[in-house]
Amino acid sequence: MWIEDVYAPSMPQSSAFEGSGSALSRSRSPLLAAVLALVPPSATAVDICARFATEGAVLEPRAAERLLRELAKLGLVRASRRDDGGARYVTTSLGQR
Numbered sequence: 001m002w003i004e005d006v007y008a009p010s011m012p013q014s015s016a017f018e019g020s021g022s023a024l025s026r027s028r029s030p031l032l033a034a035v036l037a038l039v040p041p042s043a044t045a046v047d048i049c050a051r052f053a054t055e056g057a058v059l060e061p062r063a064a065e066r067l068l069r070e071l072a073k074l075g076l077v078r079a080s081r082r083d084d085g086g087a088r089y090v091t092t093s094l095g096q097r
Contacts, residue, residue, distance in 0.1 A: 031059070032074075035067045039077055042090045043068075071095070 038051040045064035052059040068089050071077040076095030079087040 029067060029070070031063075031067055032071060035064065036071055036076055036091070036095055039068075039071075039089055039091050039095070042080060042088050044086050044088050046086070 034052075035048055038048055043051070045061045045068060048064040048068065049059050049061055052064075065086065068077060068087070072079065072089065075092055077089040077091050080090045081088050
């Protein structure tokens with residue numbers, strides 16, 4: 001994650017999942033869990049940015065798209081269709097746990 005991709009002064013630098021043994025703990029980005037929590041019922045990268053903004057954080061669309069793709073590689077979300085704003089993601093049964 002590059003500094004120009006995200007600015008979230010209230011978010012801690014370490015992941016809440018460190019040492020938990022979950023797929024998210026092995027990731028490089030502590031933002032994956034936050035993005036996963038904001039996907040339901042479905043979301044595009046632009047939706048994720050808007051949902052971050054509602055919580056007082058700023059996430060750039062390219063960073064949101066990269067995080068969504070990483071969640072998809074982990075099997076936690078999948079692209080359900082393509083909208084004008086890009087892929088629309090939904091959580092998988094694994095991602096809902």
